Amino acid sequence: MYDYLIKGGTVVDGTGTAPFVGDVAIADGKIAAVGASIEGEAKEVIDATGHFVTPGWVDVHTHYDGQVAWDDVIDPSSSNGVTTAIMGNCGVGFAPVPKGGEKELIELMEGVEDIPGTALYEGMPWGTWETFPEYIEYLDSRKYSLDIGAQIAHGAIRNYVMEERGRANEDATAQDIEHMSQIIEEAIKAGAVGVTTSRTVGHRSINGEAVPGTFAADDELEAFADAIKRAGKGVFEIIPSSSVGDMAALGGEPRSTLEEVELMAKMSKESGCPITFTLIQVFEKPELWREVLALVAEHNKNGAQLRPQVCSRPIGMITGLTGYHLFQRRESYLKIADLPLEERMAEMRKPEVKAQILADEDIPHPQAGSMENVVVAFKQALALMFKLESPIDYEPSPEKSFMALAAAEGRDPEEYMYDFLLEDDGKSFGILLGANYLAGDYEVIREMLTDDNTVVGLSDAGAHVSLIVDGAMPTYQMTHWVRDRSRGEKLPIEFIVNKQTLNNANLYGLTDRGSLEVGKRADMNIIDMDSLQTGRPEAHYDLPAGGRRIMQPVQGYKATFVHGVQTRKDDQDTGARPGRVARAA
Numbered sequence: 001m002y003d004y005l006i007k008g009g010t011v012v013d014g015t016g017t018a019p020f021v022g023d024v025a026i027a028d029g030k031i032a033a034v035g036a037s038i039e040g041e042a043k044e045v046i047d048a049t050g051h052f053v054t055p056g057w058v059d060v061h062t063h064y065d066g067q068v069a070w071d072d073v074i075d076p077s078s079s080n081g082v083t084t085a086i087m088g089n090c091g092v093g094f095a096p097v098p099k100g101g102e103k104e105l106i107e108l109m110e111g112v113e114d115i116p117g118t119a120l121y122e123g124m125p126w127g128t129w130e131t132f133p134e135y136i137e138y139l140d141s142r143k144y145s146l147d148i149g150a151q152i153a154h155g156a157i158r159n160y161v162m163e164e165r166g167r168a169n170e171d172a173t174a175q176d177i178e179h180m181s182q183i184i185e186e187a188i189k190a191g192a193v194g195v196t197t198s199r200t201v202g203h204r205s206i207n208g209e210a211v212p213g214t215f216a217a218d219d220e221l222e223a224f225a226d227a228i229k230r231a232g233k234g235v236f237e238i239i240p241s242s243s244v245g246d247m248a249a250l251g252g253e254p255r256s257t258l259e260e261v262e263l264m265a266k267m268s269k270e271s272g273c274p275i276t277f278t279l280i281q282v283f284e285k286p287e288l289w290r291e292v293l294a295l296v297a298e299h300n301k302n303g304a305q306l307r308p309q310v311c312s313r314p315i316g317m318i319t320g321l322t323g324y325h326l327f328q329r330r331e332s333y334l335k336i337a338d339l340p341l342e343e344r345m346a347e348m349r350k351p352e353v354k355a356q357i358l359a360d361e362d363i364p365h366p367q368a369g370s371m372e373n374v375v376v377a378f379k380q381a382l383a384l385m386f387k388l389e390s391p392i393d394y395e396p397s398p399e400k401s402f403m404a405l406a407a408a409e410g411r412d413p414e415e416y417m418y419d420f421l422l423e424d425d426g427k428s429f430g431i432l433l434g435a436n437y438l439a440g441d442y443e444v445i446r447e448m449l450t451d452d453n454t455v456v457g458l459s460d461a462g463a464h465v466s467l468i469v470d471g472a473m474p475t476y477q478m479t480h481w482v483r484d485r486s487r488g489e490k491l492p493i494e495f496i497v498n499k500q501t502l503n504n505a506n507l508y509g510l511t512d513r514g515s516l517e518v519g520k521r522a523d524m525n526i527i528d529m530d531s532l533q534t535g536r537p538e539a540h541y542d543l544p545a546g547g548r549r550i551m552q553p554v555q556g557y558k559a560t561f562v563h564g565v566q567t568r569k570d571d572q573d574t575g576a577r578p579g580r581v582a583r584a585a
């Protein structure tokens with residue numbers, strides 16, 4: 001007797017082979033049978049005719065480290081068909097933590113990932129764990145709508161072992177390194193699926209200090225790779241120096257991207273550990289990513305396992321009156337910033353207030369690492385900012401930018417933006433398509449995605465909660481790349497599905513999932529491609545302490561299964577919580 005028999009769907013099994021019409025049977029949490037036609041009794045038969053049946057998505061780049069403490073739904077990922085989310089990325093996380101020492105880690109997370117500090121203070125049971133194994137024990141006591149993979153973050157390790165010296169980014173002593181690598185080995189043995197570090201000066205605590213570990217010397221990183229080797233499994237996730245640009249405004253980066261690739265190749269070859277690292281097109285060197293991919297291919301032929309992590313759309317920073325916007329640091333705006341939206345808009349509509357705000361200079365936020373200071377980017381990038389109108393066009397042509405639209409009407413672009421923010425009762429959103437969109441189309445992204453060595457990630461789900469809504473990327477790449485793209489080649493569904501499932505699961509050693517093959521975990525989506533859509537962002541005030549997050553609604557998931565249990569039905573949470581801590585084999 002099967003638990004579920006899913007009949008007549010178009011099966012895209014995650015291995016990359018062509019779709020076929022057929023049935024999938026689930027029993028005891030696993031795929032029990034797959035084939036053109038399966039006979040047999042089932043407790044529930046689901047007719048999937050006309051729908052796609054895929055493995056659940058594996059999102060390797062999330063920041064749910066705080067959210068897993070106060071929430072068990074884990075949105076936006078669960079509503080986007082994600083069945084495994086890996087957190088602890090980018091060198092920031094919450095274990096190990098000295099007793100009473102959460103402040104430093106919260107300030108890091110607040111600065112790097114822009115998750116409100118109040119939510120992290122109030123929403124997490126501080127004191128429940130100190131070591132990483134204790135943290136995993138805590139996670140093991142919780143139940144979620146999807147599986148969570150935990151990674152141990154360099155920032156937390158350095159803070160724990162080296163304290164003030166670690167936070168000040170002093171060089172680690174041989175003893176420090178020994179202690180830190182022991183902690184890593186123990187963490188992986190207890191269930192961590194990876195170790196993560198940030199090496200860009202662009203990632204700073206809320207107070208503006210570079211993340212502990214940013215300037216770590218080669219021997220520190222090599223010792224970490226060696227700890228992964230001793231533990232026998234685990235991935236090293238790295239945000240390389242220079243990977244998000246030259247960072248000249250912050251004093252520049254210590255290393256070039258190509259130097260970083262050489263270091264990572266050496267570490268991977270010597271330790272045998274896979275290394276995944278952020279790869280985006282950077283403003284100052286728009287062709288550099290090609291050199292990186294070529295260098296990676298060469299090193300991988302010679303025994304390295306480098307897996308550049310790329311994204312399926314430009315990393316988008318959204319802007320609106322219920323989020324961040326160009327005018328939020330102007331002196332006259334700050335006077336009305338705390339008013340409720342309607343009253344604030346009434347003020348903003350007054351011609352004299354508008355004229356004053358437009359004329360004002362920005363007053364930098366007193367906390368140098370605050371995301372409030374994103375106004376600098378907004379000010380420089382009006383030619384890369386676009387309206388988010390329904391249905392959203394994420395590959396807009398350059399003449400649709402705020403700069404171009406304003407020019408066409410002979411208006412000042414800032415003034416144009418000001419009026420736009422007041423449209424739609426203040427709920428309109430624009431987007432800055434920064435990384436990967438310098439050419440004004442998706443050819444760069446297509447080349448990155450189709451490179452054999454890359455993995456798809458960088459959604460940052462759970463982070464940048466008022467600025468980036470790329471947690472919807474796994475859905476988006478199905479609508480845009482598979483179905484809707486009109487400005488260039490599309491990508492085959494079996495390719496996109498493989499990239500988001502088996503390819504990612506394999507990187508993290510999660511060999512029990514990622515494909516619809518007999519014996520694998522029944523993590524699965526049933527998708528109605530005709531209705532699949534990501535909607536316009538909207539602000540929610542549902543974080544602990546009333547904190548804000550912006551969510552992008554999604555529709556088209558007829559069903560999601562995690563470990564053979566149905567967690568979503570017709571885009572609604574079923575209330576089932578089969579999700580646990582994901583461990584590598």
Ligand SMILES: [Zn+2]
Binds near residue numbers: 089
């Ligand atoms: Zn990240």
